[in-house]
Amino acid sequence: MDRSKERLRRSELAWAIIAFTVGVAALSDKAFSQACGYEQDLLTCLSATGTSWDGATLVGVTRNADRYFAFRWTQETGRQDIEFPGGTFARANGVSADGQVVVGFGNSGNGSPLQAFRWAPLEGIQGLGTLYGRGSWAMDVSANGGVVVGYATNADGTHTRAFRWTLKDGMVDLDTLGGLDALAYGVSSDGSVVVGWSSDSSGMPRVFRWILHDGMQDVGIGGECYDVSADGSVLVGAVSGASAGNSTAFRWSAEQGLELLGTLGGSESVAQGVSADGTTVVGYSYDAENDWPYAMAWTRSGGMIRLLRAQGPEPESNAYATSCDGSVVVGYNMIGGGRQTAFRWVRSTADLDRNGLLDSVDHDLFVSVFEAGDLGADINHDGFVNGDDYDLFAEAFEAGC
Structure with a gap:
């Protein structure tokens, strides 16, 4: 030519x-x-809580009659339910980078305690045990599926302790910041950094970052942390009492310090997921009416935006996780009649500056x-x-x- x-x-x-x-x-x-x-897809599940790095594999929870199942979904294979034999409840919370390893928690029958699990196509579902003989909850998994993090209750069920699990070491207690409780929610790509929150000696919640060989560190934020970037440098969550006693979404890094992300005009916001490079943050926020929480995404250039939602009498929505580059966001949406449905938001190809x-x-x-x-x-x-x-x-x- x-x-x-x-x-x-x-x-x-x-x-x-x-x-x-x-x-x-x-x-x-x-x-x-x-x-x-963003464009949105409707899935026939209750809630999508995690996604693979490419956004093609989703995990979460769905329901059939009075039973709840963890699920793994792809466009090609559809929905695959995951549960313990005889169980009545299971929920998936995290998935490996390639979408092959799923983690969450479930029970093995009515009355049995919830237990953290790890699932893979060839191995099936594997219970990860507990720290002190009671319940355990898996919340996230490393990129290769080898490190699982979450929390477990103590012997009498009155307090929780954060854990890190590997096939070699099993479930290991990560200690606390001086208090009685700690919960781990996120893990870096290589499994060497774990984030969450712990009570201090006065019982107040503090954000922690646990680093392999260095232990648990207080990053200086009163609040809760729910996710971390791939390299373990960017933490997201909610600062306690930042706005009139309500929580406000935050992004933190050692380089840039604490950044409050604001709200959609309402009194509260919570960040629950972050892209691998730490540039896209997702979660929920109330708007000026303060009636319903709305799924939101945040970037530095675009600020906080409300994601598309179904219209109805119950316009609640929530975003839990995002793909590696922030182009896919997953969560749930209320669609009327008290019905909750999983959603996947996909960034438009016309959004060239990637700010939503x-x-x-x-x-x-x-x-x-x-x-x-x-x-x-x-x-x-x-x-x-x-x-x-x-x-x-x-x-x-x-x-x-």
């Missing part, structure tokens, strides 16, 4: 895009507050890279920048906004 003609074609298409989005610059920020940079919003920045960025013939405008990933990419961008942009 004549490259000069191809450059001319790109230029013509770029001007077509400008005409197509001529009204974008006049729109207010509020026009994009519904996070039109479709706006003039994405438009200008696409025009720039398209005009230059840069592969950043290769929307269909075929190795060429041409009219097909323009059509896909325009379609995705229009559908999102």
Whole structure:
């Protein structure tokens, strides 16, 4: 093909895009507050609580009559239920990077205590035991599926202790920050960093980061921590009493310190998941009405945005986890009649700056890279920048906004 003609074609298409989005610059920020940079899928499960690094495998909990099952789901295989033999309840909370290892907790029959489990396709479900003979809960797993973290109760069930489990060492108590309780919720990619919260000597919750060979450390935050980035450097959770006695979502790193992420206009927010690189944070927040919590995503450039939700009398939603690059967010949505349904939010292909919003920045960025013939405008990933990419961008942009 004549490259000069191809450059001319790109230029013509770029001007077509400008005409197509001529009204974008006049729109207010509020026009994009519904996070039109994400598209949503409805799944026939109660809640999705975790996802593989590529966002293709989801885990969580579903229900059949009066029984609850952990599940693993992919587009190709559909839903696969996971439970202990004879059990009446199971919930999955975490999944390995490749989507093959699932962790959570469940029971083996009515009246039996809940026990942490690890499941893999070939091995099936494996109970991980307990620390002191009572219940245990697995909350997260390392990238390769070899390290499991969570918490277990003491002998009389009055207090909890954080644990780290490996096939070699079994379930190991991670101690506390001077108090009686500790709960682990997140683990780094290689399993060497565990995060959560512990009570101190006065009984107040403190965020901890446990590092292999160094032990448990107080990072200086009063509150709770629910997830950590792949390298163990970025922690997310909720600061206690940061706003009129209510919790506020936070992001923390040793380099940048504590960052309060604000709310959607309401009194409370909680961060529950973070992308592998620590740039995308997900969770929930109340809006100005303070009636319902809404699933949210946060980036530094886009701030906190409310994810798309089903419309109904009970508009509650919640985001628990995100994929490696923040492009897929999973959680649940209320869809009316008291029904709760798992959702997967997928970032739009037109969201070029990856902040969850479709706006003039994405438009200008696409025009720039398209005009230059840069592969950043290769929307269909075929190795060429041409009219097909323009059509896909325009379609995705229009559908999102």
